[in-house]
Amino acid sequence: MKNNPSVAIGLWTLTVKEVRRFLRIWVQTLVPPAVTMSLYFVIFGSLIGPRIGSMDGFDYIQFMIPGLIMMSVITNSYNNVVSSFYSVKFQKSIEELLISPMPNWTILLGFVLGGVCRGVLIGFIVFGVSLLFYPEFTVANPLLTIIVLLLTAILFSLMGFINAVFADSFDDISIIPTFILTPLIYLGGVFYSINILPDIWRSISMANPMLYVVNTFREGMLGVSDVSITFSLSMIVGFILLLSVSCMYLLNKGIGIRQ
Amino acid sequence: MAFALEINNLKKTYHGGVEALRGISFTVNEGDFYALLGPNGAGKSSTIGIIGSLVTKSSGSVKIFNIDTDKDLSLAKTMLGVVSQEINFSQFEKVMDIVVTQAGFYGISKKEALPKVENILKRLSLWDKKDQQARTLSGGYKRRLMIAKALIHEPKLLILDEPTAGVDIELRREMWSFLKEINENGTTIILTTHYLEEAEQLCRNIGIIDKGEIVANTNMKDLLGTLNVQGFVFDLQNPLNQAPEISGFPLKLQDPLTLVAAVSKDRSINALFDELSKLNIKVKSMRNESNRLEELFIEMVNSNEK
Numbered sequence: 261m262k263n264n265p266s267v268a269i270g271l272w273t274l275t276v277k278e279v280r281r282f283l284r285i286w287v288q289t290l291v292p293p294a295v296t297m298s299l300y301f302v303i304f305g306s307l308i309g310p311r312i313g314s315m316d317g318f319d320y321i322q323f324m325i326p327g328l329i330m331m332s333v334i335t336n337s338y339n340n341v342v343s344s345f346y347s348v349k350f351q352k353s354i355e356e357l358l359i360s361p362m363p364n365w366t367i368l369l370g371f372v373l374g375g376v377c378r379g380v381l382i383g384f385i386v387f388g389v390s391l392l393f394y395p396e397f398t399v400a401n402p403l404l405t406i407i408v409l410l411l412t413a414i415l416f417s418l419m420g421f422i423n424a425v426f427a428d429s430f431d432d433i434s435i436i437p438t439f440i441l442t443p444l445i446y447l448g449g450v451f452y453s454i455n456i457l458p459d460i461w462r463s464i465s466m467a468n469p470m471l472y473v474v475n476t477f478r479e480g481m482l483g484v485s486d487v488s489i490t491f492s493l494s495m496i497v498g499f500i501l502l503l504s505v506s507c508m509y510l511l512n513k514g515i516g517i518r519q
Numbered sequence: 520m521a522f523a524l525e526i527n528n529l530k531k532t533y534h535g536g537v538e539a540l541r542g543i544s545f546t547v548n549e550g551d552f553y554a555l556l557g558p559n560g561a562g563k564s565s566t567i568g569i570i571g572s573l574v575t576k577s578s579g580s581v582k583i584f585n586i587d588t589d590k591d592l593s594l595a596k597t598m599l600g601v602v603s604q605e606i607n608f609s610q611f612e613k614v615m616d617i618v619v620t621q622a623g624f625y626g627i628s629k630k631e632a633l634p635k636v637e638n639i640l641k642r643l644s645l646w647d648k649k650d651q652q653a654r655t656l657s658g659g660y661k662r663r664l665m666i667a668k669a670l671i672h673e674p675k676l677l678i679l680d681e682p683t684a685g686v687d688i689e690l691r692r693e694m695w696s697f698l699k700e701i702n703e704n705g706t707t708i709i710l711t712t713h714y715l716e717e718a719e720q721l722c723r724n725i726g727i728i729d730k731g732e733i734v735a736n737t738n739m740k741d742l743l744g745t746l747n748v749q750g751f752v753f754d755l756q757n758p759l760n761q762a763p764e765i766s767g768f769p770l771k772l773q774d775p776l777t778l779v780a781a782v783s784k785d786r787s788i789n790a791l792f793d794e795l796s797k798l799n800i801k802v803k804s805m806r807n808e809s810n811r812l813e814e815l816f817i818e819m820v821n822s823n824e825k
Contacts, residue, residue, distance in 0.1 A: 265597055265626025273623025284611070352607040356668070359571045359601050360624035361593040519533065519574045 270362040271370055278374025282340055289340070289378065290385060293332045297386045300328055301393040304451070316453045316484050325390045325397060326481040327450030330412065330474045332386045334445060335437065337379030337413040341371050341420030342433045349424065354517055364511040368421065368504070375417030376410065383409050404489075405480030411496045412473050418503035425507075425516040444470045449478075454486045472496070521549045522585070523676045523707035524570070529579035531565050531731075539565040541731040542579065547724070549584070549675075552702045553709045554718035554739070557728035563711045564604065566728070567680050571601040583676060597625065600674035602665045604681045610654035614645055617653060618667050625672035632671065639667045643697070659690040666694070670701070677701070678709045683717060695721060750808025751788065753778040756801035765794045779808065 282289040305321030315323040348354045357367050391397060399405055419436075427433045448470025454462045465471055472492035479485035485492075510516065524547040531540040540562045547553045557563045568574030570581055572592060581588045586595040608617045615636065622632035640646040643663040648656060653664060662682060669677060679698070683691045691714075698721060702708050712718055718725065718739075725742055727735040735742065758775035768791050769781045778800075782788055795802060 265593070266628075267626070269626045269628050270624050273620055273629075276623075277620050280616075348609070351609060352603070352605055353609050355571075355573055355601075355603055355607040356621060356624060358573055359596065359599070360621075361596040361626070362624055363593065514575050518572070519568065 274370030275373040326478040333379040336382040337375040338416040338420040340378040341375040345424035372417040376413040379413030400483035525582040554722035554725040562731040600669035602679040615649040
């Protein structure tokens with residue numbers, strides 16, 4: 261009798277497939293963030309930035325770098341998983357996975373690792389671009405920076421997965437990134453410190469989850485933050501656990517993928 | 520005899536209340552070539568979907584080589600290969616990558632998979648297309664790729680859901696011979712098809728499903744043996760203007776050179792030849808009419824409707 265197959269090989273295969281997918285379409289996946297962020301650095305960093313002056317004691321472009329990296333990591337890890345998982349549903353190639361002996365947790369982890377790889381790679385690309393505009397940038401706390409980078413990519417990959425599970429059309433995979441994620445990111449302290457806001461808006465901003473992600477990363481890169489790092493890290497890890505359990509529930513129940 | 524598949528009281532009701540399966544039970548012997556037939560919407564794809572865990576069952580049990588899918592689904596799946604009705608691979612990947620990836624999902628490393636992939640692609644005449652994107656393949660080659668994918672982990676049970684739909688005759692015959700070969704080498708095959716000639720040619724046992732119930736589950740020869748009338752096709756040497764009238768043998772002219780006769784089981788075909796000779800009708804060759812199963816199928820499905 262055959263034995264249960266190697267889970268590690270299945271997981272590796274799915275992860276490689278996911279990485280190969282976004283590398284194959286690198287013009288759509290890797291180049292746009294580099295181009296867009298270059299424009300941000302030129303316009304807001306080099307042209308407008310000097311007129312703004314300093315933010316939390318840093319040059320404006322320097323302050324903006326962690327925020328822009330985080331923005332790229334969030335959108336790319338989310339978009340990678342939501343578009344890839346929805347595509348395999350749409351093309352029915354999800355059947356390849358469902359018929360195979362791979363346990364549900366490896367399917368989830370494979371897609372999440374694909375999203376993490378893209379998110380982290382984009383993070384490094386954007387950081388590389390930022391060095392062209394601000395070569396003297398040094399990372400204050402590399403360990404915290406890497407930890408937050410990875411946790412953020414995991415968190416938003418899981419969110420993308422849930423979006424894809426419930427999506428019934430290509431419209432459904434763009435609604436949340438366009439109407440929820442992007443506004444929250446822009447208002448989450450990418451371009452400014454919430455200390456410059458009036459009290460009421462500062463209080464409202466504290467309810468924006470992106471603020472914690474962006475500021476924790478800024479703490480790693482610059483050593484300053486508007487929020488408590490311990491609280492933020494706990495919340496990120498807590499949400500990762502909650503979303504992982506939710507994803508597994510959806511997969512085990514077959515919601516959105518099995519009839 | 521060990522069973523490759525045991526289905527017991529399987530029920531499926533979809534959201535919205537559509538009852539696709541009403542408690543079907545059947546078994547497929549190890550090494551069998553089994554036809555699962557039924558009209559559209561009868562429950563064939565639901566049954567296959569549940570076996571392949573693409574569809575969640577409402578109740579009942581499925582055992583693959585005596586492994587209950589409720590107890591060890593992963594192990595049961597290693598025994599199973601499924602060729603779905605619709606193309607279900609990424610159209611943008613290369614043929615080789617698709618099959619190697621599929622092997623990986625079954626725990627076969629790339630190094631171990633490569634010789635197997637080469638072998639299966641060569642057997643299915645896909646080797647010279649291994650570096651092509653799947654979307655550039657013709658419909659027939661896409662079907663072959665589906666079969667290559669399903670066989671890469673060497674399953675003991677292969678289920679094919681209408682594998683030759685939309686495939687030209689030449690390729691269909693090639694696929695028949697390939698399926699016969701792997702069945703002779705020990706793979707149990709379950710086939711659903713709308714080409715009843717295909718089931719008659721390939722399968723030893725047959726199940727007919729209609730409205731979510733099994734209406735027949737028997738040996739192909741026994742089933743065909745229940746037909747009281749057998750059709751014969753005669754190729755004539757000289758053309759006729761109209762079918763001759765011979766008592767006890769209903770005849771019809773398919774074209775001036777082809778005569779079709781319905782011969783009941785209690786009549787001898789020699790008697791028909793004698794009568795044709797008396798009328799100076801010379802027969803060049805003769806063959807069985809190949810729609811016998813179709814007649815039975817329609818009869819069974821119609822009687823189930825009453």
